[in-house]
Amino acid sequence: MENSIIKIENLIYEYVKQEVLDDGSTVEKVKRALNGISLDIEKGSFLAVVGQNGSGKSTLAKNINGLLLPTRGKITVKGVELADDERIWDIRQNVAMVFQNPDNQLVASIVEDDVAFGPENLGVPSEVIRQRVDDALKLVGMYEMRNKAPHLLSGGQKQRIAIAGALAMDPDIIVFDEPTAMLDPKGRKEVMAIINKLHEEGKTIILITHFMEEAVQADRVVILKKGSGILLDGSPKEVFCQSETLRDVDLTPPLAVELGDRLRARGMDIPQDITRIEELVEYLCQLK
């Protein structure tokens, strides 16, 4: 692909666990989390990765910025291969990450100091850090809170600060590893709004999630299946209309698809490609 920013070729990742047996000897237990994943991610695209627990979606995320290194296979980010140890910091600067737990990823006890943590590590000059911190905080709408202590903020606010911290490193790609899993509905909405905004501004977004309603907002969806790699890959419409395949891997299709299916079963003529609630509402209204 011409515009590809991340290229994953036949990625295999295995967790190795040392286990002590009764007689005192140790045995290496190998668990394969990713089994031959190949993906081409386009610059500026918004990719959602969905899968049941244990399908390796978090492992995939951590492989993309070198927190984990592939057991076999190859990942190239902006033409740089990830095994290249000397460039690992360039890659991590370029591929920022936002994790699930909002509490456990904030380092400093003042909001703006935390946002500055990334650029400080990169050795960015102080004035530039100031500028980046202010810009990032304004973008996530937390500028007024810059002198607060993170533990006094709500989960959604903390997660927005984590996003600002990722942004302040000036990355091209941001990987979100289930950023909304621990938030209340309000926080979830805030975070999704920011993710969409970042996508509009041209960042490449990779969103790991198990909320189908979030995956629908992406422009490409990849479904991972435990132990066998990529199950489905395509636009949300292409992926979510295959509701039977989704149910096979214990995933519930988005509400609109589910409802569409049931209405179809009752004999109503609903198009297969409706995946969003708004589309369904619009379609149903014009039926009258």
Add this chain to the structure above:
Amino acid sequence: MIRDITLGQYYNADSVIHRLDPRIKIIASLLYIVELFVVDSFIGFFYATAALGLVIALSKVPLSFIFRGMKALLIILIFTFVINLFMIDGTIIFKLWIFTISKEGLYAALFMTFRLVLLITGTSLLTLTTKPISLTDGLERLLYPLSKLKVPTHEIAMMMTIALRFIPTLLEETDKIIKAQQARGADFESGNLINRAKNLIPIIVPLFVSAFRIAHDLAMAMEARCYKGGEGRTRLHPMKYGKRDLVAYVLVFAFLASIILLRIFI
């Protein structure tokens, strides 16, 4: 509630003392401790009290706030006073049953208590006017020469910063665990001391587990944000001495000199 705790005992105000570079404040506090042990007369103590009073006035920290911190140390103060009062021999000025008070004892008791009060007030001023974070930053910079001797100064400062950051998080975690255990019928309020200590085990074990989990998550997040140790790191708020810090240095050393002169000539 547990969320409302203040870290350290920082008193938020906007004063000259608050705005001083943490390094000068740490150095001044250390020198101040030394000075209190150089002083050997009441005149010297009055002089030091006057100087301290001036700094307190400049810092805008209310006196009541400072003395609140002293309450916890009241026992030590009383203990010092009493021990000195009764244990030192000399010209007896008061006698009741087996208790005798000598002139020298009274002098020493007053002297030591005065010194301790000054010591506590003066040093608490450092933590009252400096945010814990600036304090660790200042320490890191002051200890920097030691890093040439392979002392991990940056790592120590980073550990302190993280510890400060995670105190509220771990408190919240403890709160959660206590509630979860209580919901399953654990009893933390009754029984004798040994039993109560035993009852803490179901809190401490999960707390340790979750502390390790948090540490793992945090390490991952720090690595993802390119943390690779202190080398080549820049700061959002670089520490730079300003004019007022230089003035403060001059005053601090002038005070040290005057204390030494006082000791020699009086």
